[in-house]
Amino acid sequence: MLHITQAERDGTLMISLSGELDHHAARAAIEQAEDLLVLYPCEKLILNLSGLTFMDSSGLAVVLHLHRTCARSGYEFIVRGAPPQPMRVFEAAGLPQVMIFERGE
Template sequence: MNITFQENFNELEVRLNGEIDHHCAKGLSDSIDFKIKRLRPALLVLDFGGVSFMDSSGLAVVMGRRRLMNSMDGGVEIRHLNGAPKKIFDMAQITRYVTVKEDEK
């Protein structure tokens, strides 16, 4: 898993590339949490455009960041969700808890 961060005004964008599974979930969560606590953005954007595989550990990463952002009166938005990760999100009905911005066609 490779992640890059970009700060855009009051928004922290996290671009995810690779696979999200139980082997990388803790490190991924810790890295994102560190940036959130340091920058205190109003919106956390998780860009799933480069994610090729995700298991339930990926859902835990998203929901944990949601909890942290909610504690700081912030929000979470998911972008570029497709393929296998989208199926996992749909089955778990995560869209009830976080905003998923659909790709424009």
């Protein structure tokens, strides 16, 4: 099961995902993140993945969708704290070459 939390501070919205990000949770994650971007207008979105225990290729769709959404709106987009298994998926897809990934929480 996927859990989504948010925190907003000084124009930065952090959306944290914890649990399993799979094809069952991907659509809901996108919809909730878009709702949060409307509720908390920001200049920067940080997607904190440090709490993920599993991610399949559906997680790529979530990250790519949020990256495109931020690019269209002029927001900075950062993926933070991706655990080793999801990071391998991102690296295999070449995402670190097109967006910012940070270690840690």
